[in-house]
Amino acid sequence: MAAVVSLYETLRDLTYVAFTNCSFRKTGERECQPDLAYYIGSEVQRPTKNNQPVDVDVWGTPSLAIEISSTTSSDDLGQKRLLYERLGVQEYWVVNVEAATVIAFAIADGGSRQIQVSAVLPNLPLSIVEEALRRSQTEEDGAVNRWLLQQFRPRTQPNS
Structure with missing residues (x-):
């Protein structure tokens, strides 16, 4: 999963900072620890990479949080999704490795909706991830x- 996201971001010349199993803390909220988290965009600040939780009040919320498991649990789709909504993550993906499925949510205005194409990784169809x-x-x-790499290369238009 990390290779998919990193290859896409690199080939699209996106600015990003990646975290694996990092804790994120926001005042008044439960701490979270997604399997993968990404700060994406030209305005990205680089939170310090150390053993301390990232302070969301200081560094902002990751753009993308990914939970990876061998099953799709109701906790991933329920409580964790609600926590990421409250934290203000822009996208949240639940990846079931065994079933090779991705359930992804765009988060805005304190709620979420399921998506098939990423917005934080512009125009990445989740079918390619699957x-x-x-x-x-x-x-x-x-x-x-x-x-x-073949999927992510820009398609050239034939001459008319």
Whole structure:
């Protein structure tokens, strides 16, 4: 999952800072620890990478939070989604590795709605993420990354 997001951000020349299993803390809220979190955008500040939780009141909320598991739990879709809504994360993905599925939510105005195309990773269809997950179950990582590179290359328009 980290390779998919990082390749996409790099090839699209997006500014980003990635965190793995990092804790995020906001005053008055429960602390959270998504499996992957990304600050994305030209205005990104670089929170200090250390063993301390990232203070959301100081650094802002990650643009994207990803929970990865071998099942899709009601906690991921319920309580954690509600927590990310309150924190102000822009997108939240629940990734079921075994089923090779991604349930993604755009978060705005204190609520969320399910999406099929990412906005924080502009125009990334989540179907490509799911296909990469399927391929990762039977192919080596280099083959999956080469496939992703083909998917992420800008398509050229034929001359008229």
